[in-house]
Amino acid sequence: MTTSTGTEARSPVRTAAHKRAAVKSRVGLGLRMRRNWQLYAMLALPLIWLAIFAYWPMYGVIIAFKDYNVVSGIWGSPWVGMKYFDRFVESYQFWRLIKNTVYLHIYELVATFPLPIILALCLNTIRKKWFSRSAQLITYAPHFISTVVVVGLLVVLTSPNTGVTNKLIGLFGFGPTDVMGDSGMFRHLYVWSGAWQTMGFAAIIYLAALTSVPPELHEAAIVDGASRLRRIWHIDLPAIVPVAVILLILNIGSILSVGFEKVLLMQNSLNLDVAEVIDTYVYKIGLASAVPQFSYATAIGLFRSVIGLVLLVLANTFARRFAKSSLW
């Protein structure tokens, strides 16, 4: 009896307070939105762009489940369910594409992930300012060179007639080889030219993390007699591990995508057995072929994106639990 009256007595007060708070916040929200109308007006253009060039294509993805034809348009084309996904998974291309893509990506990851870390640690350690500055200037430079030019460089440098690599192995008595046409060399060329191009720029983010290391730590370690290598190992390296973990997560999320433009540029009829990856296949059957198969190509692309997203989420969960640093 007493308890019920107690609640009755209390609850109206509480609901009234709630209502007042709710009303207040609603008015506040409306007012705040009106006060900020100019900020929303600024956002209008970028949001329109985002809607057209990012979210409209996402809506267009439904053609992966339809038999798209240009005349009926996206909405008018008939639904076919998972037909194109089934076709892709059962096609003889499927495992070859997955294998090529994953191999290339993992090779690239293993070979090029440690390089910027080493470079950043070296740059951070040396005390001659002019040397470190010019080393940065030089190693960043290839980042600004286009993919076409990088592949052009590869072609020129490895050309069987005049390329400098063939002259070099010629000195040791080996005959000239067409390196670009050798499918065994494709992955090495792709990965190491990528390392050449991205190493310097990728080091920037690690250098930024290294600036947050307090100098007192180094001073204390010097007083304790730690050698330079020990200080790098115990002070500098731990400072960049969180950044490295985040980059690794991002990298795992994109395991089914590789530097698509570069692969396409490096492809030729001789190395296609290892150089055909998911993205180039999508381009070929979707846009480059005489009879473009829009729906099939979209289905393959969607398959790749969804797996990438799932892997990203998994890697992030894993990192949050075991490495204590994550994207979100």
Add this chain to the structure above:
Amino acid sequence: MSAAGTLPPDERRLAVGAAIQDTRADKIAMACIYTALGLFCLAVLYPIIYVLSASVSNTKRVAAGEVWLWPVGFTLDAYKAIFDYDSIVSSFGNSVYYAVAGAVVATILTLLAAYPLSRKGLPGKGLIMGAFVFTMMFSGGLIPTYLVVHELGLLNTRWAMILPTALAVWNVIITRTYFMVTIPEELVEAGKVDGCSDFGFFWRVVLPLSKPIIAVNLLFYAVGQWNSFFNALIYLTNEHLFPLQVVLRQILIQSKVDPSQMPDTSKLLQLKELQQQLKYSLIVIGMIPPLLVYPFVQKHFVKGAMIGSLKG
């Protein structure tokens, strides 16, 4: 650190004394680090220097393998050949146009997106930011984007080169972080007290304070446009609109040299020989513009990338 702590007192004193003057081990370590950096730099520089040298060397001597590092038989014929090749000249102009127009459009969009999203307490900010960031993780993909460009009637127009890739979400994040760090809330409030509207504040206070980040955006987008070839490959079929990169691809990688592009027929005889040399000078022409711009803005660029990575 822990290793030094466990040393016996005598050795520890030794270590402290030695830290002031580098120990032998430290000297060796430093020598290794300098060598490693030197090797990194050499590896980066060698291909660039080689191509530069080959492009100004005598064609026959390049073919004979006499060029290793420095030019042999200096000549500028390969560069003269570029000016005889019509599509290179016109596509160079196109590329400049795309780079400038694309950078301006994209930078305006980025600033407009980043400033409101940097303001505290803007209702719906998290939602809008989420809408931007989500596109980094998931996208419609190649074909649906192509169909949108097709539907808008942008195929084979200059807009197809500029609009679809106009906004890079990563740049919005970097720019937004820059605003959050450099435009303190007190400044915004002071502006409000003085009766300044958001537009006025953005125009008179924010933009003048943001020259470094504007430079970073302009450079980033311009270099991106200059270097991109895939948009042109899928959206353009009209040769008069081709950017330099597409023409470079035809000549460098596919080895397509079109005799009709060379008006002077007497030169056709040397075509085969020239083709090889044209490759070297073309690589230089494609490589030089971004490399010329970047040392001037490198400081801002690195700072921008660092600020973005701190909080992004």
